[in-house]
Amino acid sequence: MTAERRAVALPAWATSGLLPVLNLAAAFAVSGLVVWAIGESPLEALKLLLYGAFGYGEAIGYTFYYATNFIFTGLAVSVAFKCGLFNIGGEGQAMMGGLGLAVVAIGLDGWPPALVLPAAVLGAAIFGAAWAAIPAWLQARRGSHIVITTIMFNFIAASLVSWLLVGVLKAPGSQSPESADFPEAAWLPKIHDLLAGLGIQIEGSPLNLSFLVALACAGLVWFFIERTKWGYEIRVVGGNPGAARFAGIPITRTLVLSMLIAGGLAGLMGLNELMGLQHRLIANFTMGYGFVGIAVAFMGRSHPIGIVLAAILFGALYQGGAELAFEMPTISRDLIIAVQGLVILFAGALEHLFRPQVQALFRRLGALGEAHG
Amino acid sequence: MPLGGPDITDSSADKDAPAIELENITKSFGPVRANDGITMRVERGSVHAIIGENGAGKSTLMNILYGIYHPDSGEIRINGTACALQSPADAHHAGIGMVHQHFTLVEPFTVLDNILLGFENGAVLARPRRLAARKLEAIERDYGLSVPLDAVVSELPVGMRQRVEILKALYRNAEILILDEPTGVLTPLEVEQLFQIIERLKGQGKTILFISHKLGEVMRIADRISVMRGGKLVADREPDATNASELAELMIGQKLAAAVDRKSLSVGQTLMALEGISIPPAEHRSGLHDISLEVRSGEIIGIAGVTGNGQTELLEIIGGLRVPASGTLSLGAEVCAAPDIVPGAVDLRKKGVGFVAEDRLRMGAIGAMTATENVILGYHGRPPFSRHGCLQPRAMRNACARIMADNDVRPQAPNLPLDNFSGGNQQKLVFGRETDHGPRLFILGEPTRGVDIGAVQRIHNTLISMRNAGGAVLVVSSDLDELLAICDRILVMFEGRIVGEMLAGDTDIAAIGLMMAGQNPDDPGEEARNDG
Numbered sequence: 080m081t082a083e084r085r086a087v088a089l090p091a092w093a094t095s096g097l098l099p100v101l102n103l104a105a106a107f108a109v110s111g112l113v114v115w116a117i118g119e120s121p122l123e124a125l126k127l128l129l130y131g132a133f134g135y136g137e138a139i140g141y142t143f144y145y146a147t148n149f150i151f152t153g154l155a156v157s158v159a160f161k162c163g164l165f166n167i168g169g170e171g172q173a174m175m176g177g178l179g180l181a182v183v184a185i186g187l188d189g190w191p192p193a194l195v196l197p198a199a200v201l202g203a204a205i206f207g208a209a210w211a212a213i214p215a216w217l218q219a220r221r222g223s224h225i226v227i228t229t230i231m232f233n234f235i236a237a238s239l240v241s242w243l244l245v246g247v248l249k250a251p252g253s254q255s256p257e258s259a260d261f262p263e264a265a266w267l268p269k270i271h272d273l274l275a276g277l278g279i280q281i282e283g284s285p286l287n288l289s290f291l292v293a294l295a296c297a298g299l300v301w302f303f304i305e306r307t308k309w310g311y312e313i314r315v316v317g318g319n320p321g322a323a324r325f326a327g328i329p330i331t332r333t334l335v336l337s338m339l340i341a342g343g344l345a346g347l348m349g350l351n352e353l354m355g356l357q358h359r360l361i362a363n364f365t366m367g368y369g370f371v372g373i374a375v376a377f378m379g380r381s382h383p384i385g386i387v388l389a390a391i392l393f394g395a396l397y398q399g400g401a402e403l404a405f406e407m408p409t410i411s412r413d414l415i416i417a418v419q420g421l422v423i424l425f426a427g428a429l430e431h432l433f434r435p436q437v438q439a440l441f442r443r444l445g446a447l448g449e450a451h452g
Numbered sequence: 453m454p455l456g457g458p459d460i461t462d463s464s465a466d467k468d469a470p471a472i473e474l475e476n477i478t479k480s481f482g483p484v485r486a487n488d489g490i491t492m493r494v495e496r497g498s499v500h501a502i503i504g505e506n507g508a509g510k511s512t513l514m515n516i517l518y519g520i521y522h523p524d525s526g527e528i529r530i531n532g533t534a535c536a537l538q539s540p541a542d543a544h545h546a547g548i549g550m551v552h553q554h555f556t557l558v559e560p561f562t563v564l565d566n567i568l569l570g571f572e573n574g575a576v577l578a579r580p581r582r583l584a585a586r587k588l589e590a591i592e593r594d595y596g597l598s599v600p601l602d603a604v605v606s607e608l609p610v611g612m613r614q615r616v617e618i619l620k621a622l623y624r625n626a627e628i629l630i631l632d633e634p635t636g637v638l639t640p641l642e643v644e645q646l647f648q649i650i651e652r653l654k655g656q657g658k659t660i661l662f663i664s665h666k667l668g669e670v671m672r673i674a675d676r677i678s679v680m681r682g683g684k685l686v687a688d689r690e691p692d693a694t695n696a697s698e699l700a701e702l703m704i705g706q707k708l709a710a711a712v713d714r715k716s717l718s719v720g721q722t723l724m725a726l727e728g729i730s731i732p733p734a735e736h737r738s739g740l741h742d743i744s745l746e747v748r749s750g751e752i753i754g755i756a757g758v759t760g761n762g763q764t765e766l767l768e769i770i771g772g773l774r775v776p777a778s779g780t781l782s783l784g785a786e787v788c789a790a791p792d793i794v795p796g797a798v799d800l801r802k803k804g805v806g807f808v809a810e811d812r813l814r815m816g817a818i819g820a821m822t823a824t825e826n827v828i829l830g831y832h833g834r835p836p837f838s839r840h841g842c843l844q845p846r847a848m849r850n851a852c853a854r855i856m857a858d859n860d861v862r863p864q865a866p867n868l869p870l871d872n873f874s875g876g877n878q879q880k881l882v883f884g885r886e887t888d889h890g891p892r893l894f895i896l897g898e899p900t901r902g903v904d905i906g907a908v909q910r911i912h913n914t915l916i917s918m919r920n921a922g923g924a925v926l927v928v929s930s931d932l933d934e935l936l937a938i939c940d941r942i943l944v945m946f947e948g949r950i951v952g953e954m955l956a957g958d959t960d961i962a963a964i965g966l967m968m969a970g971q972n973p974d975d976p977g978e979e980a981r982n983d984g
Binding site: 307309311314318324325380441 | 773799815
């Protein structure tokens with residue numbers, strides 16, 4: 080009977096397209112109510128937000144620049160999630176990744192970019208991966224819950240980097256907790272500079288090469304998860320650990336592998352923020368992007384394409400939100416954060432809110448189709 | 453008509469009307485008609501069996517009767533009065549109780565508290581408990597249900613838990629009891645006791661709806677048998693006017709495939725040997741005690757026993773999931789598992805051992821993954837399914853298409869998640885996955901649980917053909933009829949020990965039943981250890 084009842088299960092385009100759009104619409108509707116309550120026009124606000132995010136070249140650049148962070152952290156959450164692990168530690172893994180690339184970039188002062196860039200990327204990935212491996216091992220071997228350990232590791236990473244930044248890594252003569260500037264060999268080129276080299280002129284923005292790295296990572300993650308033996312094992316362990324054991328899949332190794340990849344991806348976030356923009360290691364550069372990655376992964380249904388789209392949405396909210404707060408003084412920065420929170424709430428935590436209604440609709444449409452067919 | 457239907461104590465109810473009348477009940481899920489114009493009469497004080505394959509619509513019909521689903525059209529009359537059953541509460545009110553196949557008990561609670569659940573009658577439980585206990589004792593006396601009210605459910609054997617469910621329904625004044633596959637989890641002895649209880653309930657005027665696919669039991673206990681197929685009621689029979697093979701044909705809509713003959717073979721070399729395997733007992737688990745057995749080519753060995761007497765542990769040892777505390781497991785001349793040798797499930801598969809896990813959803817497959825992805829599980833790391841670490845989608849698709857065709861998996865939809873297949877079809881996929889690699893030694897746990905009669909025959913035929921071709925098969929099953937049908941030797945397990953062995957020719961069901969319950973068949977005077 081169960082098979083028959085589930086025959087009305089939603090088609091893929093409805094679960095991965097229609098439902099997220101409905102959730103988003105609901106989030107915007109509630110946000111609109113808030114805007115209306117403080118006496119502003121919700122439509123006007125939406126227009127400003129969209130214009131601020133996509134209205135002109137620089138805005139688009141900024142939107143994609145923010146999206147780059149979210150692609151990395153969203154992928155980090157999704158790879159762990161495929162293995163049944165809830166990785167809350169993207170923030171800390173990104174922080175450690177930043178530390179890794181800073182150590183490499185500063186340490187390889189004077190080397191050519193062709194060597195420094197890959198080495199720094201590797202440094203970021205290895206530090207991020209190592210930071211994620213410890214909670215993974217503790218989970219697999221000692222049963223320490225990974226949600227708890229990764230949260231704790233976020234605090235430890237933040238404190239460790241802060242301590243290093245007021246100590247050994249502090250730039251000589253500086254009063255703020257930041258490292259010395261990276262050598263120019265470790266700067267990622269901006270997209271507008273690259274395009275200018277090809278004769279295409281676009282407005283300047285912090286959007287840099289790491290956006291393309293992020294897209295490449297999304298493609299590689301898809302291939303790894305869906306098309307390799309190890310990705311298959313990760314999905315089996317996430318889907319049914321008992322069956323994985325019976326099929327001879329090494330559970331501990333698979334859990335640790337998925338977290339290594341997750342941590343490495345989160346670690347790469349520093350490419351965008353540090354090698355692309357700041358050109359030095361600063362405290363708290365992760366800015367909560369690691370946590371937003373959780374919402375991005377959920378909204379993107381843990382699928383790389385969905386994650387890229389969700390990351391662009393959140394990038395637009397960050398960029399458009401900032402513009403909106405600037406244009407409408409009554410709408411403060413805090414309100415923008417509240418709107419982002421509503422999107423996270425509806426898209427992440429309440430992702431199944433409208434499922435029963437949509438299912439009922441499909442059932443009725445199915446019955447109608449049958450009556451006419 | 454008041455919502456919730458008639459009160460059975462209502463004197464206006466027609467005393468001579470049938471207990472249940474279903475009139476043209478139709479229920480669709482999307483394009484699928486799960487129930488199609490079902491019209492049925494169930495006489496009061498009778499045992500009415502409903503049989504049919506998985507997906508025939510039995511559960512849908514019972515769920516409609518129990519108020520969980522609402523029919524698209526049609527009428528339900530209870531004791532002659534039309535009822536709109538909107539919820540299980542309405543069904544209770546109309547005097548309908550249900551004992552589900554999977555019990556709905558809170559395990560850490562006592563029997564009394566489980567029965568009281570939802571009918572507490574007050575915030576402080578002392579007085580309701582006392583009153584309920586008094587009423588329950590009276591019910592237990594009337595129907596001969598001996599259940600200790602203050603026992604904790606998790607400590608009761610399965611048969612006893614079922615009686616708790618029956619007691620619960622009776623406490624709620626059920627006049628009509630729906631028993632959904634009630635004998636699936638019981639020992640032969642417990643089945644006997646259940647049938648005695650059913651007889652007594654019938655004698656007191658209760659009406660029993662008995663849902664089953666075991667034809668022998670149905671022929672014994674039912675006053676009337678309704679057969680469902682494809683959502684329709686296809687036949688109504690009295691047991692005297694039919695026989696098991698007619699019922700089977702009505703259920704599947706065609707003649708059963710003929711059983712493959714067992715060639716007479718002399719058993720060949722030993723393919724697998726267990727020597728003195730032990731695992732210490734753990735909480736609620738019996739462990740294993742000094743298990744020694746040999747599986748030889750050209751034979752099917754059956755392990756009989758009530759679920760939970762060490763069969764799971766035995767399968768875990770053979771499947772390479774556990775290291776024995778003592779003893780050895782060898783394949784051919786090679787020792788594969790011993791206290792100091794960690795076995796590997798992958799290595800065992802490479803040596804030509806196939807496994808069908810006892811609990812397919814927990815151990816054998818991944819519900820959220822597609823059929824194609826499930827048919828490579830355990831074989832995913834080697835050609836043709838993966839080369840240089842990359843999966844080979846074409847090889848996977850081919851294997852899935854082949855397995856689906858060979859095993860008549862329905863629907864033949866390789867990209868459908870496993871969860872969307874019925875239990876029987878999931879099992880066909882898992883079974884087909886293992887046979888597709890032509891194992892020389894085939895280990896199966898509960899190979900036909902929840903599988904349609906037609907598919908059971910096919911699975912049995914496959915196993916016998918393997919044996920005829922010189923393969924070795926070890927089957928763990930709680931279904932004794934299955935083992936009797938296919939095995940050359942049957943070993944009986946009780947509390948982690950092998951307590952008896954019988955050859956196919958001279959099996960004595962009564963003796964096996966006693967051994968499964970921990971009694972010595974040669975000493976009938978001894979009280980059953982887990983009786984009652």
